[in-house]
Amino acid sequence: MNPAVTIIVLAALLTVPLAWALPRQHVQDGIAVATLVAVAFLSPASALWLAMASTLTPLAMTLGERLGQRGLTVLLVGGALLVSLIVSRVWEGPLWIGGAYFILRHLHVLIDWWMGRLENPGVLRHVRYQLFLPVIVAGPIHRFAHFERQVARRRWDAPAFFTGAERALWGAAQAVILGNWLMSRLIVRTVRKTTEWDAFTQSWALSGLEWIKLYFTFAGLSSIALGIALMMGLRLEENFNHPYVSRNLIEFWTRWHITLSQWCRDYVFQPITALTRAPVLGVLAAMTAMGLWHEVSVYYILWAVWQATGIVLARLAQRFPAPTTRAGRIGWMVAGTLSVFAWLSLTRPVITLVTGGFAP
Amino acid sequence: MTPLSVFLSRFLPSRWVAPAMGVTYALLLAGVVLLFGYEGAGPEILYIDLGR
Numbered sequence: 001m002n003p004a005v006t007i008i009v010l011a012a013l014l015t016v017p018l019a020w021a022l023p024r025q026h027v028q029d030g031i032a033v034a035t036l037v038a039v040a041f042l043s044p045a046s047a048l049w050l051a052m053a054s055t056l057t058p059l060a061m062t063l064g065e066r067l068g069q070r071g072l073t074v075l076l077v078g079g080a081l082l083v084s085l086i087v088s089r090v091w092e093g094p095l096w097i098g099g100a101y102f103i104l105r106h107l108h109v110l111i112d113w114w115m116g117r118l119e120n121p122g123v124l125r126h127v128r129y130q131l132f133l134p135v136i137v138a139g140p141i142h143r144f145a146h147f148e149r150q151v152a153r154r155r156w157d158a159p160a161f162f163t164g165a166e167r168a169l170w171g172a173a174q175a176v177i178l179g180n181w182l183m184s185r186l187i188v189r190t191v192r193k194t195t196e197w198d199a200f201t202q203s204w205a206l207s208g209l210e211w212i213k214l215y216f217t218f219a220g221l222s223s224i225a226l227g228i229a230l231m232m233g234l235r236l237e238e239n240f241n242h243p244y245v246s247r248n249l250i251e252f253w254t255r256w257h258i259t260l261s262q263w264c265r266d267y268v269f270q271p272i273t274a275l276t277r278a279p280v281l282g283v284l285a286a287m288t289a290m291g292l293w294h295e296v297s298v299y300y301i302l303w304a305v306w307q308a309t310g311i312v313l314a315r316l317a318q319r320f321p322a323p324t325t326r327a328g329r330i331g332w333m334v335a336g337t338l339s340v341f342a343w344l345s346l347t348r349p350v351i352t353l354v355t356g357g358f359a360p
Numbered sequence: 361m362t363p364l365s366v367f368l369s370r371f372l373p374s375r376w377v378a379p380a381m382g383v384t385y386a387l388l389l390a391g392v393v394l395l396f397g398y399e400g401a402g403p404e405i406l407y408i409d410l411g412r
Contacts (some may be wrong), residue, residue: 008393166362166385173388179405 004042004097005137005221009172011038012133012228019232020156028151031232032131039136050102053081054123057106061113061120074232075112081106089296098136100293104263105130109144111267116143134228138221140239147236154233164230171223176359179217183209191354200349208345215243218257244245247336249343255328264290284308302351310343 004180015034022030040047057077064073085103088096109126112118121129121144129144130153187209194202222239229236237259246252264286272283287308291300323332364384368377 163362166364169388169392172392176395177388177391332370 007042008038008137009224015133016228016231028128031133032128035131038133039097043095043097046097049084053106054127057110058121058123058126065120070114074110078107078110086296089277101139101141104141108188124237134225138225140222140237141263142236150234160198161231164227168224168227171220171227174223175220179213179220183213184214199224200353203352204345207348240331244341245337246340247333249310249340250314252340260290268320283311299351303347306347306350
């Protein structure tokens with residue numbers, strides 16, 4: 001694991017006893033302070049960014065309410081948040097931590113407030129929601145209302161505490177042993193053994209292994225976050241649900257990085273589809289947002305086009321009648337699962353082939 | 361009852377569940393600690409690790 005991640009995870013573990021030692025009304029404040037201290041220790045610039053965004057956003061919302069300019073507030077604050085995210089991607093100097101996640105959480109609060117689905121939380125409630133250490137580095141992108149419900153229901157529950165501890169340990173093992181160690185060794189070995197292969201096939205094989213490695217590492221980090229949150233008495237949204245058993249690409253994106261997929265569905269796909277009456281355009285926009293969230297690059301725009309094409313093809317394939325016999329159904333399921341993995345692992349080789357290796 | 365204890369109690373007599381859990385936890389923890397410093401994560405993982 002990256003040293004910064006390790007420090008954040010250890011700091012989050014240290015906040016667990018704090019969460020049970022502090023008086024109930026000050027627990028979230030204690031966690032928020034611990035979050036700011038941990039992030040500032042690693043990256044003062046990120047801590048400043050997080051603190052400013054968390055406090056200024058609800059203040060701007062209050063001003064917007066007073067002036068009767070909710071739309072303009074969303075446009076200005078949302079734009080400023082997105083610009084800050086892009087700047088952090090382009091500016092290589094400081095170590096940036098957590099921006100990809102907390103900017104999406106800010107936009108969720110901002111847009112839901114604009115749509116009337118959420119009241120202005122005010123500075124204190126908003127800061128408590130944003131500064132939650134376990135989810136800072138790898139999500140999930142938890143939602144405000146769910147988080148507040150969990151905080152309100154929070155009580156000591158020994159089985160839940162030990163289930164959380166077990167999950168965090170399993171997540172660490174998944175990320176460190178399976179992701180970082182086992183899969184990295186497999187990838188290095190595969191590179192050595194495939195030097196004779198043509199570039200496309202070698203890239204496909206390596207890409208497949210990297211998707212598996214990514215799953216172990218990322219799902220492991222999510223499990224650590226969810227496990228530590230559960231140790232604090234908070235049950236947050238799941239981020240992975242056995243994505244590699246998906247029967248088509250549409251199902252895959254409801255099982256992989258679930259909170260990001262749901263964010264893109266709610267704030268990109270649905271508005272674009274409602275405005276244009278063209279679901280294909282909605283899918284393309286949602287996947288582009290997801291791709292650019294990963295990295296602002298030509299590669300990730302092409303990545304989005306490839307994923308959107310896969311989703312459209314999966315939708316078309318659903319029009320074929322499913323087999324009725326048991327053997328046919330099993331075969332259909334296996335073929336679907338394999339096609340999902342083939343499509344995902346083909347992403348990089350195809351983009352490299354199409355662009356001749358030039359896709360910054 | 362944690363998920364691991366539920367899983368183990370399907371296969372083991374109840375008196376063996378707690379020791380088996382202890383062994384599993386020890387193995388997982390040892391694996392994590394021993395391989396802790398292994399630098400395997402490439403740049404494609406880094407942005408996720410740090411949530412840039």
